[in-house]
Amino acid sequence: MTTILLSYNEVQTLARKAACGAGLPHGVAEDVGQAAVWLSARGIDAVGVVIDALGSQAEVLGDQSAIDALCCGETAEIAFEGRSCSLMLIGLAGAVAANTAMNLTLRYDGGVEPLALAANPAELAASALSLRLHSPPDGGMPMPRRSPRPAATDAAAYAAALGLAARTYVPASELSRAQGAGAGTTDND
Amino acid sequence: MANRATAIATAPQLAMRSPDVVMRLRRMGASFPTRLSFLRTLIRRLASSGATVRRPVWSMDDNGFGDAVYTLRLGGHDYSLVAFSCPLPDEQRSDRVIAEAWDTSFVLYDGIPDKAEIERLRENAPRQEAGRFGPRDLVLSRANKSVRFFEHVVDSLARGRQPERDRLGEVGYLLRTTAVYGNGKFGIADRCVLAEREGLTGPFQAEMLTVWLIREFSHDLVEHVARRRSPETFVPLAPELRRHIGVGNSTGLGMAPFLANHPQLLNNWVFARETALARVRAKRYLDAAALDRLGDLWRQAGRHLDQWSVEDDSLMARILGLRGEWAEAQAWIDPARLRAVSSPVASLLERSQFMSVDFQELLAALVIEMAGAENDDLTDGMAAVRETTLQPGMRLPALRRLLRDHYGWALTIAFDRPAETAQFWYVSEEKLEPRLGRRAAEAGADLELPLDIARQVQRLAADLEDEAETQTVAAFLARFPQHRHAVRRIQMAAIAPYSEIRDNLLSDRCLPINMLRCKLAFFGASKFDPRSDRWTRITLFQGAPTRDEIAAGETDDCWLPVLR
Known part of the structure; x- marks a missing residue:
């Protein structure tokens, strides 16, 4: 498998643009970008996860709504059963946990893991059962840690994401070139 | 930041200017640097x-083409500027x-590069966006010569003279940068790496x-070029002239959306x-030293205005007006006058x-x-760790209240008038840079960037009208996910009063130059x-x-430079 090494900013921007290109609203796409950072900091090819997840936009929207409802107590639990992309849900929840210091906890077949401490979400996703919100521990939530660089991105997923992102770009025209910043001026002064 | 901001803002002795005054494009476009500015x-x-700066590598030919490395130590880390200078035909200089x-x-x-690292950078840095970079590369930049002035300085120094004042x-500069990339662009290090560096x-x-x-x-x-041209007659730059030579920069539309896309940072x-x-x-009174300082700075600003001339007719007229007002x-x-008033x-x-x-x-x-x-402590709060997060548990009456209190400016814009949507922001496929198009004349409006904040807020307000009072933001967004972006911004306004440019960025009156000047x-x-209303x-x-x-x-000229 050919991979490419991106920065976190590149992972986040590409995931957000791909989500926009796939048709998700901008505010949701921003959260997809945050989720990609959270996942890629924990050893996961997040761009690949986003590409998989964008195959079912309704599920991404549903994931985001469910996490909102969980965070404000309107639902007690989000079940993983029947979801096609568990890692996207975990990533969206992980980003919320990291950004808000909420104690979102993953229940899996074999135990319970606060997302703030989750080092290997890919392993947990395979047997994930539900997400719940718990009170933060005494002394507050630990600061999330992340690796210095994101996990490598599969070249095919990267190309797919670029393709989706490209749907948001406007081709140049003679008019746009002529009216662009700095057009028609000399810089040999 | 939010708590600190609230605490300071609510302190009785501090009367802050209203965001309705400060965050207007015209005023942002009149910004001047301050002591809190980043440089x-x-x-x-x-x-x-x-x-202290060292220059361990200086490998230049007689014409000034080659490599150089400058290093310094800051906060326990070494940093190096690796520089490459190449011949460039005039027709390619843009x-x-x-x-x-x-x-x-x-x-x-990040560190001191060895030969292999310099070689890697030599392969990539001159290619800029077409190159690929890694985690030890912190910032990527390029610059063109101010050709005629560069040659004038070379010629002068080679002949044993100083350049003409x-x-x-x-x-005012020999090199003009046209991009300074940071934060993970093209593979370079992410901002989070530097955020922990003293x-x-x-x-x-x-x-x-x-x-x-x-x-x-x-x-x-x-x-270097002047010395090689005529070693016998060469003289170095006089210190006061060297100090007055800064670095130029050309900035265009690419920078303009930054302020709208980073509301928390803008607020800070x-x-x-x-x-x-x-x-x-x-301050209830100014002591003698402060009054003297005020007078010195007033004169310095006046001399700076006298030395600031531009080709742009509109700005030149403003500068002339400002010179007149400043003198009047x-x-x-007058110290006696200021001592007499509280x-x-x-x-x-x-x-x-x-x-x-x-x-x-x-x-x-x-x-x-x-x-x-006395205000330097405020610079500690100017960075933003992250933009704000959604508060899904907020009830809709609270959201409506925030919208009414902080976005009244947006609700009054008549978007049914073509002039209010005359422009649209988009990303160009050609260079992946933000651009501004005319809606009536250019294709691509269906792909416009979400910089239509005021219009989004109006649409949100319309959809909120008939919703139940008891509903949460979470429930509302489950039905209206298209409003997530606007809701997040509105929730932020409560703790970040200066987060929003309070003007319509689609209007035919929106001049990107105002956003550029504020940021710069x-x-x-x-x-x-x-050079236009967009760069x-x-x-x-x-x-x-x-x-x-x-x-x-700092020198006395750090605020507004004056050639003395």
Whole structure:
């Protein structure tokens, strides 16, 4: 498998643009970008996860709504059963946990893991059962840690994401070139 | 930040200017640098840390083409500017982002590069966006020569003379950067790496360090070429002229959406400046030293205005008007007069309300400068760890209240008038850069960027009208996910009052140059020189200490440079 090494900013921007290109609203796409950072900091090819997840936009929207409802107590639990992309849900929840210091906890077949401490979400996703919100521990939530660089991105997923992102770009025209910043001026002064 | 911001804002002695006044495009487009500007912060940090610059590599031919490395230690880390200088045909010299070759290219490197690393950077840095970079590459930049002035300085020094002061004053730089990339672009290190580095924690500090070192490189390069041209008659640049040579920069539309896309960061910058202004305004009296300082700075600003001339008719008319107002108002700062009134700074600021917006903003920057180091603590709050997060548990009445309290400006815009949607922002496929199009004449409006904040807010307000009072934001967004972006911004406004540009960015009256000037003033730029309503040239570090002077800290010319 050919991979490419991106920065976190590149992972986040590409995931957000791909989500926009796939048709998700901008505010949701921003959260997809945050989720990609959270996942890629924990050893996961997040761009690949986003590409998989964008195959079912309704599920991404549903994931985001469910996490909102969980965070404000309107639902007690989000079940993983029947979801096609568990890692996207975990990533969206992980980003919320990291950004808000909420104690979102993953229940899996074999135990319970606060997302703030989750080092290997890919392993947990395979047997994930539900997400719940718990009170933060005494002394507050630990600061999330992340690796210095994101996990490598599969070249095919990267190309797919670029393709989706490209749907948001406007081709140049003679008019746009002529009216662009700095057009028609000399810089040999 | 939010708690701190709220605490400061609610302190009874501080009367902050309203966001409805401060966050208008016209006023943002009258911004001047202040003591809180990012390059000023860097200079103070370099000075206080005793930073010394070394130049371990200088491999240049007679024409000034080759490599150089500058290193310094800051906060326990070594940083190196790796510089490459190449021949460039005139027909390829362009400040536009679509250029593909430049006179010089640079990387700020984390550590001291060995030969293999320099070779890697030599393969990539001159290619800029087409190259690929790694985690030890912190900032990527390039610059073109100010060709005629560069040659004039070379010729002068080679003949044993100093360059003409008029020409130096007119141009003010030897190299003009056309991009300074940070935060993970093209594979370079992410901002989070630098956020933990002592000395580089503030906004754009690594970028400012890069530009300051590029300035050193430009001074050395011009002297090198002059010396090689005529070793017998060569003289080095006089220190006062060297100090007045900054680094130019060309900035276009690509920078404009940044302010709208980073509302928390924008708030932190403006909040710091407005807090400083409010603190100074609250002074009951000014002692003799402060009154002297006020007078000195007034004269300095006047001389700076006299030395600031541009080709742009609109800005030149404003500068001429400002020169006149500044001279007329000289009597305001008579020490006897100011000693006789209580709250003299507040009195000055109140009187300025009858002058132009340019005058008001220059005076605001001046009184902050007068206060000196007493506001430097505010720079600690200017960075943003992250943009704000959604509060899904908020009830809709609270959201409506925030919308009404902070977005009244947006609700009054008549979007049924074509003029209010005359423009649209988009990303160009050609260079992946933001552009501004005319809706009636150009294709692509269906792909416009979400910079239509006011329009989004109106649409949100319409959808909120019939919703149940007891509903949460979570439930509302489950049905209306298209409003997630606007809801997040509105929730932020409660704790970040200066987060939003309070103007319609789609209007035919929206001039991107105003957004550019605001951001560049926070960088510390001076000598704004617009070339249209969508791009400008500026000067950075003009009048700032050189590497031989940095130990002494800021010069008197750091705020608004004057060629003396």
